[in-house]
Amino acid sequence: MLETTVAGSLPKPGWLAETERLWPAWRLEGEALQDGKIDATILAIKLQEDAGIDIVSDGEQARIHFVHGFLANLDGIDFGKKTMMGIRANRYKAEVPTVTGPIRRKGPVHEAEARAARAHTARKLKFTLPGPMTIVDTIADEHYGDRAALAHAFAEVLNEEARELAALGVDIVQFDEPAFNVYMAEVAQWGMSALERAAQGLTCTTAVHICYGYGIKANNDWKATLGAQWRHYEQTFPVIAKSRIDQVSLECRNSRVPIELMGLLKGKDVMVGAIDVASAQIETPEEVAATLRAALAFVPPERLFPCTNCGLAPISSKIAYGKLAALAKGAALVRKSL
Numbered sequence: 655m656l657e658t659t660v661a662g663s664l665p666k667p668g669w670l671a672e673t674e675r676l677w678p679a680w681r682l683e684g685e686a687l688q689d690g691k692i693d694a695t696i697l698a699i700k701l702q703e704d705a706g707i708d709i710v711s712d713g714e715q716a717r718i719h720f721v722h723g724f725l726a727n728l729d730g731i732d733f734g735k736k737t738m739m740g741i742r743a744n745r746y747k748a749e750v751p752t753v754t755g756p757i758r759r760k761g762p763v764h765e766a767e768a769r770a771a772r773a774h775t776a777r778k779l780k781f782t783l784p785g786p787m788t789i790v791d792t793i794a795d796e797h798y799g800d801r802a803a804l805a806h807a808f809a810e811v812l813n814e815e816a817r818e819l820a821a822l823g824v825d826i827v828q829f830d831e832p833a834f835n836v837y838m839a840e841v842a843q844w845g846m847s848a849l850e851r852a853a854q855g856l857t858c859t860t861a862v863h864i865c866y867g868y869g870i871k872a873n874n875d876w877k878a879t880l881g882a883q884w885r886h887y888e889q890t891f892p893v894i895a896k897s898r899i900d901q902v903s904l905e906c907r908n909s910r911v912p913i914e915l916m917g918l919l920k921g922k923d924v925m926v927g928a929i930d931v932a933s934a935q936i937e938t939p940e941e942v943a944a945t946l947r948a949a950l951a952f953v954p955p956e957r958l959f960p961c962t963n964c965g966l967a968p969i970s971s972k973i974a975y976g977k978l979a980a981l982a983k984g985a986a987l988v989r990k991s992l
């Protein structure tokens with residue numbers, strides 16, 4: 655009960671990549687880089703275990719960014735053809751690769767780090783993949799000419815990858831869909847069907863992480879414009895509630911999301927974000943416990959999974975793992991009182 659978990663990404667060690675950056679440069683190359691990614695994955699698993707996290711993740715140590723890490727092993731994408739474009743409805747600009755042909759996998763993308771993670775923990779293992787709508791929003795397209803069609807093409811390759819991850823012993827495959835908090839009408843029109851295609855036939859637990867983004871300036875500035883109540887989830891949760899996805903995340907700590915919106919997720923597991931990823935201040939266990947207790951008014955304890963608001967990749971390792979320890983301690987406080 656109240657099994658703790660993380661949204662996904664964790665800081666990379668300074669010997670592997672630049673620290674406290676969202677798009678860091680690798681500090682190793684060739685075989686040393688491949689070995690370093692595996693070592694960092696095992697380290698991230700062990701640090702999560704030491705912090706008391708019950709459902710651990712690979713920490714996305716083997717990818718430079720949660721979207722482009724998956725794209726790197728696909729055919730149909732020209733990484734040399736970079737386009738500067740506004741993403742997340744122009745919230746920020748990113749230099750993105752271009753789709754120039756049919757999307758296909760060249761082979762397994764994340765097999766090596768998934769195997770390493772599985773071999774080094776007896777705890778439940780979560781593995782994250784970018785959701786189809788979010789990929790579509792983070793790439794330029796010169797081939798499909800239609801966002802929904804492109805999303806379904808990505809969903810097919812995501813599904814192949816997800817099935818392999820499940821076969822390797824991954825317990826939870828989570829699709830990250832921050833775009834679900836941006837293109838509200840399109841979620842119902844084609845975003846959700848693309849996500850369900852990505853999750854089709856999976857025998858492991860499936861999850862979707864929807865958030866207000868990493869704790870970077872562009873996101874913090876955006877959030878400042880969203881008014882007193884952030885009600886985006888109110889439109890998406892009823893759509894997700896009807897889907898086959900098992901678990902859904904939402905941001906609760908230091909957010910203006912009305913907490914009662916999680917009541918729209920009846921029958922789903924709810925990952926309650928009790929850790930702010932935009933603040934360097936480490937929550938106290940009591941603050942975590944207060945967030946979880948507020949959530950218990952809407953979600954039964956067996957369906958509540960204490961979690962972080964979003965990924966922790968761009969913050970310092972010391973703060974990130976301090977926050978995870980606080981998450982575990984806060985969950986323990988609530989468990990004791992139940």
Ligand code: ZN
Pocket residue numbers: 661832863864865866867868963964965
């Ligand atoms: Zn997120």
